[in-house]
Amino acid sequence: MSQLFRLDNQVAVVTGACGKLGPVWTEALLGAGARVAALELPGAPPSAAFTALTRAAGGHLRRFDCDITDRASIESTARAVVEALGEPAVLVNNAGIDQPPDTGGNRSAIDHLPIEQFRRMVEVNLLGTFQVTQVFGGRMAARGQGSIVNIGSLYASVSPDQRFYDHLPGDLPFLKTPAYGASKAAVVNMTKYFATLWGSSGVRVNTLSPGGVLGGQDAEFKAKYGARVPLRRMARDEDLQGPLLFLASSAAAYVTGHELRVDGGFTAW
Ligand SMILES: NC(=O)c1ccc[n+]([C@@H]2O[C@H](COP(=O)([O-])OP(=O)(O)OC[C@H]3O[C@@H](n4cnc5c(N)ncnc54)[C@H](O)[C@@H]3O)[C@@H](O)[C@H]2O)c1
Numbered sequence: 001m002s003q004l005f006r007l008d009n010q011v012a013v014v015t016g017a018c019g020k021l022g023p024v025w026t027e028a029l030l031g032a033g034a035r036v037a038a039l040e041l042p043g044a045p046p047s048a049a050f051t052a053l054t055r056a057a058g059g060h061l062r063r064f065d066c067d068i069t070d071r072a073s074i075e076s077t078a079r080a081v082v083e084a085l086g087e088p089a090v091l092v093n094n095a096g097i098d099q100p101p102d103t104g105g106n107r108s109a110i111d112h113l114p115i116e117q118f119r120r121m122v123e124v125n126l127l128g129t130f131q132v133t134q135v136f137g138g139r140m141a142a143r144g145q146g147s148i149v150n151i152g153s154l155y156a157s158v159s160p161d162q163r164f165y166d167h168l169p170g171d172l173p174f175l176k177t178p179a180y181g182a183s184k185a186a187v188v189n190m191t192k193y194f195a196t197l198w199g200s201s202g203v204r205v206n207t208l209s210p211g212g213v214l215g216g217q218d219a220e221f222k223a224k225y226g227a228r229v230p231l232r233r234m235a236r237d238e239d240l241q242g243p244l245l246f247l248a249s250s251a252a253a254y255v256t257g258h259e260l261r262v263d264g265g266f267t268a269w
Contacts, residue, residue, distance in 0.1 A: 008033035016095025023049035028241035039066035068128035118179040125183035141201040152209035155181035195257030211263030230265030
């Protein structure tokens with residue numbers, strides 16, 4: 001049965017590969033036997049996890065410059081990926097932006113939330129994902145084979161609970177933006193669009209929506225968040241890897257248009 005989850009001799013593309021979750025997906029794909037094209041903004045510093053993976057994977061992991069908001073950049077990257085590694089069979093649309101880290105200053109009340117912040121989030125999270133899907137997904141549909149996994153979020157389904165942040169000091173209460181969830185909800189809907197459009201072309205398209213993943217969060221946030229989760233904790237990196245391989249591989253051969261929530265039950269409550 002474990003053969004069902006293998007991706008031997010397949011090429012997988014991961015966007016935004018050098019951030020926090022990029023290496024988590026990349027490690028899982030490499031472990032399943034895939035060669036991975038890691039797409040990232042030119043000059044973006046690789047995380048320690050990405051550097052370690054590059055060392056361990058040898059020629060099976062290659063980084064390519066790509067700005068997912070720039071169609072010409074995506075097209076030239078696609079040509080470079082195909083030439084270096086072969087035609088991709090898996091695409092993980094992972095690149096995305098959230099609110100920058102909170103400093104306690106520079107906050108806005110909802111009626112003065114900068115529209116530019118909203119626009120940029122839609123530009124990267126939704127329109128970027130769309131353009132990468134056009135270019136790489138289009139090639140998959142023409143070949144008649146592929147699996148696309150769009151990375152959503154629990155905030156595609158529910159509004160952020162602002163009480164998670166009410167211990168943070170600052171002039172104004174910290175306000176988690178509505179732009180993030182709105183952009184991710186749109187990605188969930190767009191997933192269904194491409195799943196139905198390309199179902200007859202052999203391309204499956206699904207969303208994987210993680211809950212909050214353990215990182216550098218403060219103790220009070222973790223306690224408040226964990227109490228709100230049926231499984232009583234934030235996600236760990238390794239919680240995400242099995243669900244990704246499931247969706248990417250032939251284990252999910254009859255699954256398309258689905259949103260797989262990997263959130264410890266957060267959205268069940
Ligand atoms: N970390 C979490 O708790 C969490 C939870 C739910 C969903 N997500 C989603 O998972 C994905 C990855 O999140 P993360 O925590 O690794 O974020 P991150 O900020 O650590 O990494 C995102 C990466 O995307 C890259 N990127 C940004 N704009 C880009 C562009 N225009 N073109 C190409 N690359 C670009 C960044 O350089 C960065 O390396 C995002 O879509 C995020 O919304 C994360």
